[in-house]
Amino acid sequence: MSPIKTSPVQLEIFRNRFQAIVEEMASVTLRTGFTVFVKETGDFGACLVAPTGEVLAAPTEAAVSLMVGLPGWEAIGAFDHYEEGDVCIANDPDTTRGLSTHLPDIWVWRPIFIEGEIIAFAFNFIHSSDVGGRVLGSITPVARDVWEEGLRIPPLKLIKAGVMNDDVVRLILLNCRIPDQNWGDIKAELASLTTAERRVKELAVRYGRAAVRDGIADLLSSAEERARKIIATIPDGRYSASDYMEIEVGVDRPIRIALTMEVRGDEILLDFTGSDLQVRAAFNLPTYGQPGHYMMSLAMLNYFRTLDPEIPYNSGLTRPMKMTIPQGTILNPDPGRAYGVRAATFIRVMDCIMACLAQALPEATPAASAGAIAIVLVSNMDMETGKRRITVAQPLTGGSGGRPAQDGVDGTSFTGGWLRNVPNEVLEAEMPLIVEEYGYATDSAAAGRLRGGAGIRFRMRNLQDGTALTARGLERFQFNAWGSHGGKAGANTQVVLNPGSDGARDLGQIDLVELKRGDRVEFVSPTGGGYGDPFQRPPAQVLADVMQGYVSPEAAQAFYGVVIADSAVDDAATEALRQGHEAATGTDMGAKRAAFERDWPEDVQAAMIAALLDRSAPQRDTLRGPLEAAILTETRAGNPPDRARIDALIDTLY
C-alpha cells in the first residue's frame, strides 16, 4: 500500500465526485439504451478506471454490480498509443483476456486526457440483445465454441481522434440481427463516455491535475486498507467447499466447482484447484486467471459492503485477494471456448465462496441462495409488422438463503438482486400471452429457524403458434442450495409444459422450445437453504407463515413440528411433536448430492480432473467421455480409482 497523500476530508470529496460521475454515466446509459436488457433487467455497466487498469469508481444505484475487479489493464494495454478523442470497442473474451466474458457484452472505453496526461479511462458495456451467432439472442448452451456465438470484436478503435471509423461500424452492424438497436446501444454508450470525460475534466479544473491523480491512487489504497481490516477479522484457516452445475449438454457428469479459501492475516487466497475441466458447451467462464476478476470476487465484495456499507467501491478491494485458477478448467478455459451462459458458472463460484465464509464466519453468513438466475425470453413474428420481436418474459432468481438474524429474501437473491421484473400487463401487450400466475410458490421456502426465501411461480399460456421460448441459466433441477446449522436445503427448479393435463411434460433445462397455440408453461424457481433447525422456529412465526400462505399447515407440521388448527397453534400437539425431535445441525446439501457422490467421490473427481489437466486440450476433450465411463465402472464395482490408476486408465484409452 502506498502512503496516502490526500487528506481525509479531500478523499471523501473525491469519492463523492467520482461516484457522481459513474452514477451519471449509468443514468445516461439507462435512459438512452435500446436493448430490452438495459431497461428491463439493468444488464449494463459503467465505471471509471485508473491508468493502471483498476476500477476507481463504479455505480451502485443502477446497473449490474459486476464492475469492480475488471481487468482494465488488458483493454488499455491493447493499444500502445492513445489520442484525445479515441474510443475503443471490443466484445471478445479472448483478445481482451477476460475484460468481456461473453460476446453479447459490447464494451467501449475512452482515455481522459488532462494537459496531455491520461488521468483515467471511462468504461461502459451493454448486454446487446443480439450479436449474431447460431441463435437469436446469441446465447445458447449448446454452442461448442465461441465462433458459434456470434460476431467477435477484438479491441479496435471505433473513434480515432474524434473521427468515427465507419468501416468498423458497418462491419459490426452487418453481423447482428438487430442492427438498429445495436447502433442505438452503442450511441448510448458513447454518450456515457462523453459525460465521464467532461466531468473528470471539470474535476481537474476544480482541484488540479496532481491532486486528482493522487486522489485516484489514494481512493484505491483506502479501499484496500478497509478490505484488509475486514479480512483480518476473519479467523485464519483453510476452508473448502464444492458444488455442482447440471449442464445437460457436452458432458455426462455434472460440472464441479471447488474452492479452498485460505485466510492468512489480512489476505485471502482463493484456490480453485479441483474445479472441473473446460467444456464443449457455453458454460466456460473466461477469467484468464486475472487477479480479483469481477466474476470471481463479487461474493467477497458484497461481504465487505455488508459489513461496511460506506466502504469505497473500487478495485482496491480486490488487492488483498489472491487467486489460483488453473488453466484448462471451466474457470480459466483455453481460448476459443463457448462462453454464452457463463453466468451460471459465476453463480456457482459465488455459492462456493459463501459456503467457505459460512465455515469461517458461521454467525454472519447466510445459507446458500437459490443458485440460479434464469431469464425467460419469448419471441415470435409480429403479424402486423412482419418483424421478429423478442422480449424478456420474467427473470427468475429464486429466494435467498435464511440469514443469521433474518429470514431469506423472497423471490430474489443477492446474485440477481439488481434484476427488475416485467409488468405482466406490459408483457401481455408486447406478446400474445396470458400470464395465469406470477407469485410466491407455497412451500417453496426451505425450512429453517430462519427460513429461506420463497421461490416464484410463473405460468403463462401461449396464444400464437410458433412462439419460441428460451430460458438460459436454468439450474438446480437436481442439486440443492445448502441449508446451514440444521436448516433444510433449498427446493429444486421445475419447468413443466401443460401442467395438470394429460400431456404434462417436464421440460428440464430448456434451450429453445417452440410452443403451440394454447400451450401452457409453468416455471417454479429454485430456492435458497434454511438457516438453523426449523423445529426451533418460534411457533408464532410458523403460524404467521401459514396465515400468510407461505407454508401449508401440512408442511408446518412435517418440517417445523408445529400443529395448526383453526388459525391458531395447537400448543399441546406442537409440544408433543417437538419433544421427540432430535436437534438438527450441520449442512444439508440435499439428497441428490449424496447419491451422486456415491458414484463420484470427491477425491476421485479431483484426481481425474488433475490427471486430465496434465494432458493437452484435444486429448482432454476426446478422452473425457470414455475415461469417465471407465472410472464409473470401477467405482461402482467398489474400487474407486486413485490418481495412479486414473493415469493408467488414460494410457489404456489413449
Next chain:
Amino acid sequence: MSDKHYRLGIDIGGTFTDLFVVDETTGETLSFKTPSVPSDPAQAVRNGVRILEEEHGIPAAQIGYFVHGTTLGLNTLLQRNGDRAGLLVTKGFRDVLEIGRLRLPDPTNYYVERIKPLIARHDVREIDERLGVDGRVITPLDLDAAEAAARDLLEAGATTLAIVFLHSYRNPAHEAALAAHLRKVFPSTYVCASHEVWPQQREYERGLVTAINAHIGDRMKHYYARLHDDMAEAGLTARLMTTKSNGGIMAAASAAEAPVETLLSGPASGAMGALMVGRSGGYDKLIGFDMGGTSVDVAIIDGDVLYSTESRIGDFPLIMPAVDISSIGAGGGSIAWLDASGILKVGPHSAGAMPGPAAYGHGGEKPTVTDAYVRIGLYAPDRVLGGGLRLDRAKAEAALQTIGGPMGLSTAEVAQGILDVTTANMFAQFMPLMARKGLDPRDFKLLAYGGAGAQHAFLLAREVGVDAVLVPASPGTLCAQGSLGADLRQDFIRTLPAHADAAALTNAWDALVAEGHAWLETQPERITAVEQQRSADMRYHGQSFDLTVPLPEGAAVSIDTLLTAFHAAYERIYGFSDPDALVEITNARVTVLGLIPRVDAVPRIAEATPGDRPQPRLKAPLIEDGVEVDAAFYDRATLKAGHVIDGPAVIEAPDTTIYLPGDFTAEVDAFGNLVGRLRGVTGAAEYSIAEASA
C-alpha cells in the same frame, strides 16, 4: 369592493403551520408560523385563523379564498398508521404488491430487507375474473364470490378495500361493477378501485397508488369533514380548497376521494412558490433548494415547474404526475462521523428534531452540519432564533471536538471539513439527478428556501457551476405563498393499444378533455378560463422507455407536430435523435386547468434612496475556506430594494439565515429577493484547463 377580500394560504407541516395572507384590494401580504398540532391537524388551522383575527384584525368572514395543504396523508403513509386495507386482486396475482418490481433496495447487502408491502399478504384475496390486454372478457367476474371475499377480509380486520384487476385501465367494467356492488353492500366502508385512482398500464404501480389511497383515504375523508365543520364554526365561509402533488388545487371534497393526489403537495406548493417568486423577478430557470433537517428537496423550474411520473415517496414509486421533487440526503441535522479508516463522513444519519444538533442544547452530543455552521460563526452570539432558541456554541464545539481529536484537527478545521464534505455529498446526488433530466446546472440559478436553504445554497452553487442564488423575501413560508398562485389542475391518462395510430391518439385526447371538463364542473371555485394541455408518452420502436412529450402550446392537434416535438425533446435530453426511426405512442395524457383569478402575492418593498447603503448591525469573525475573515451581519428587515452587500456577510431574518460567502455580491431587488452573484463571472464560461493550472 367585496367584503371578502383576503386570500389565505395555509401549509401544515410536521413542526409548524405556515400562514400567508394577501389583501386582494391593497396587495399587502402577511405571513407567520404557528406550531402544528400533530394529534389534531385541524387545531393548528383554527389557531391560525384566531391569530389572524385577534392579532392582525382580519376576521374569518373577510376571507374569500382559502387554500390549505397538509402532510397528514404523507405522514400517515410514511408511518403506515392508516387503515388496514384489504386487497381484491385478479386470480394469480396475489403477490402483486409483495413482489413489486423485484429489484432489491441494495443487492450487495446480505442483510437487506425487501420493502414491506402496504397490504399484508393475509389481507389479499384472489378474485375469479380476467380481462385480456384488449379489454375483452376472458373470465367473467364472479360477483358473489368477490363479495364473500370482501366480507371475509372485513371480518378478519380490514377496514377499507382496494380493487386491482388486470387491464382495468383498458376496460374498467369488472372493477366498476365490484366497487359499486361493495359500496352498496358495505355502505360505511371506504372502497377504491384502481381505474378510479390512476388508470395506467402496469399492475404494480397502479395497484400501489390504489393501496395507498385505501390506506390513507378514510382518515383523510374524516379530516376534511372535521376541518369543514371547524371552519364553519369559526365563521370561515370560503370554500375549502386543498393543494395537490401536481402543483394544482382541488376542492377538499375531491381530495377526500383521491387523497393519493395530495401526497407531495407540500414540496409541490414550495415549487409553485418558487415559480411565483421567480416570475416576479424575471427568472425563468431556477433550481429550488429547500433544505431541512435530514434532506434537501430539489425542484426544477424551466419556464414552468418540471413534472415527473417517476416520483418516490419513502419506499414507494408514484406514477401519477407530480411536481418533480428530488430528495438529496443531506441536511442541517446530518451527523458527521469518522469511518473505519478515519475518513470524515457526513450522514446519512440525522439528529432529527430531537435531540437535534448539539448546539440546540437538547441533549445531542454528536456533531452535525448545523454545529459546523455555528462553529464557523454564522450565528452571532446575541442571535435569538424563532421560538426563542439560542444556539450553544460551546456545545457545538464540544461535539466537533469528538471527531477533531482523533483527526488531529481544530474544531474550526473540522467544521470546515464537515461543510466541504456536505457540499460534496450534495454534489454527488445533485449532478446525476440533473443528468437524468438532461439539464445543465450552469443554465440555472438556485432559489434557496425553507429555513435552512440559504445557509448552504451559495456553497453548493459555486461547486455545480451555478453563478447566482436567489433568496425570496419570505423563504420560510414559501409553500403557503405558492398555494395562493395555484390553479385547479387535474391529470388524465389513457393507455393506447399497440400500434396506435393518429386517430387513436386524437380520439383518446378528445375523450380525456371531455373528462377534464366534467371534472372542472365538480369544482366549486370560480375560474377565469379553462386550459388543456395534451401530451403523449412516446418512444422509438424497440425502446422500452417512454418520453412524455407535450403538444406544443397553440399548435394544431396533429401527429406530425407531436413527432417533431418528440425528436426535438429526445435530441435535447440524449444528445441525438433519429428522425427516420419508427416512433410508438403508448399513452395519451391530458392536463386540464381551471385558472383562478390572479392576485399579486409577491409584494414590492421600499426602495433605497441614492447613496443609501445598508448598515451592518455588527461585524464579527467568520471562518471561510478554513481562514478567519471579518464578516458583516445585517438585519434583513432593514434592507431596501437596490441595496448591495459584498460577501463575506450574514443576513439574518426571523425565518432564515443567509450565508453570503466572500466571492459573492448580493443585491436586493424590488420584491425583497436577495440575489447573490459570483463575482468576476460574466456568464457560463467554458472550463479551460489552462486557466485551472494558471
